[in-house]
Amino acid sequence: MGGDRGPAAVVAGIEESASKNPDIHFIVHGDEEQLTRMIGRRKALAGRCVIRHAERVVTMHEKPSHVMRNGEGTSMWGAIESVRNKEATVAVSCGNTGALMALSMIRLRKIPGVNRPAIACLWPSRNKGGFNVMLDVGADIKADAEDLLQYAMMGASYARNGLKLVRPRVGLLNVGTEEHKGHAELKVAHELIGASAEAGSFDYVGFVEGSDLPSDRVDVIVTDGFTGNIALKTGEGTAKLIGDFMKEAFAATPLSRVAALLALTSLRRLQKRIDPRRVNGGVFLGLNGTVVKSHGSADATGIAAAIKLAFQLAQSGFQERLAARVAAVGGAHQDAPADGENNGRAE
């Protein structure tokens, strides 16, 4: 039933996606009458969608705790249920993030060995592929050292399957790259992640700073959900500010408007590299089933991007690989010598 733009944007996104990829099929959850009408109008969707009626919708401002108790019968619940009963490989939603995570947690359950699930996002970067992965960007506001280690493993697994990087480079977000800086918890995580790099098939580059988020010295940036969410929204806000200032600069005088016309191709090239719609899709990691959260304000292009990401992950068998990896590294980590480690929870 969509996010800020309602179901019309979702149906338009589904169509964009369906017309590009003949192998995708959809189970669409929501108001049957409304969806039947919207989907019926779009030819590319003929025979590609199954509609599942849901009486109710989770609104954008409902508290996750309330939705956990009263979510049954909503379109969001239905979408997650499709993944739970293996009808669907991945669920995609533009709805309330907190509610989606809460319902995903109680219905799909965490995979063995994962304490806190995380949301991973893609971040435009100087890397060859054009993106870095950052997690957690808001599944939970806290993370202890063991959680950060699991984020490192899950993020590396996502980078292998979603970005096709054989040996991702993992960094831990901190206020300085020197080892004496940052919270005590981060220093413990630093040791733990370093010690698990071999078992997790990633390279650990150590502490990274906010300025490294778009850099090419790292592929996966690990942080707690509070810091990650602030960083994500700060980056988005900064990009939007610069975009708006650029528009104003080019609209300022008649001459600058002519210049803008001539520079159109260049500006479009730029736009394409930093368009937030192209990186739409936060992936929930650590659950028995993959859930992709699209931006609430996503339009058809944004939703199609989230679906494309979901499809790639489904095709790569990501879910099974991630679970296997967590089990393997968890074992290796438990068996490893305990120097510099702190298995106790430090909250």
Place this chain on the structure above:
Amino acid sequence: MGGDRGPAAVVAGIEESASKNPDIHFIVHGDEEQLTRMIGRRKALAGRCVIRHAERVVTMHEKPSHVMRNGEGTSMWGAIESVRNKEATVAVSCGNTGALMALSMIRLRKIPGVNRPAIACLWPSRNKGGFNVMLDVGADIKADAEDLLQYAMMGASYARNGLKLVRPRVGLLNVGTEEHKGHAELKVAHELIGASAEAGSFDYVGFVEGSDLPSDRVDVIVTDGFTGNIALKTGEGTAKLIGDFMKEAFAATPLSRVAALLALTSLRRLQKRIDPRRVNGGVFLGLNGTVVKSHGSADATGIAAAIKLAFQLAQSGFQERLAARVAAVGGAHQDAPADGENNGRAE
């Protein structure tokens, strides 16, 4: 003796500043021979500088704790000493941030009523003046609710004196604007700051998100130094990425290079609004004396901007006003009814 670029950049910045403002005089700390030669070459500096010899320099990678014990005799120590003994109104440094804060703390001491000093930075924004204030961006990695309240007061005072806003709007950085989100500590701070708005002569707008940092709904953004530092560097990194992508887009083809030439005025207009050199200068708040930290990589223009900021604050009598405000609000806050408050430290 400068940051990454050494004393030559500082002397060039001093000259730029001296030639624009006949009322500024400088006490320059460092290697006498080197500085005498550099300053002697620049005519605009004739009769404007007093050179104070310092045997040693604090390097960029020295640990703050080491500098605290062994800093005497360095140029950084000398600069802070000039403020301490009232020879100078403000100290400006491009050096090691942690060491500068540590030395400022032990030599200038905290003003009564302030528990943790903070570093405030300016952030390009949609506001009429073009900037917002954010603090703390890295004086300390922790802050409890009482500290955040003090940051709100100090930030409001800075905005009044540095940005000439009579009644600044203060926001508290969080992962969501709904009141049920975020750490427990933040909820306590939310109540405290709201209750002190009247006494502090600011408007409290409540929780703000990362995307609000450049927005026009707030003037002062309050956060702990860990989160603030990550947000600051994320914003800078994002701006730099977009700037580099823009250059690449305009350099891609012969036609785009022609377009860039025609768009030059527009691009310069844009550049001016987001140039990080124009917002150079983190101000240390909460000490008996004002210290301005310039970016380590600042060039002459950046250093001149930091000096200009320092001069503005000096002229406004900021130091005395801030101390008076903290004392007044501290008193009002202590006397206020205790509902929703938590005066105990929650670490």
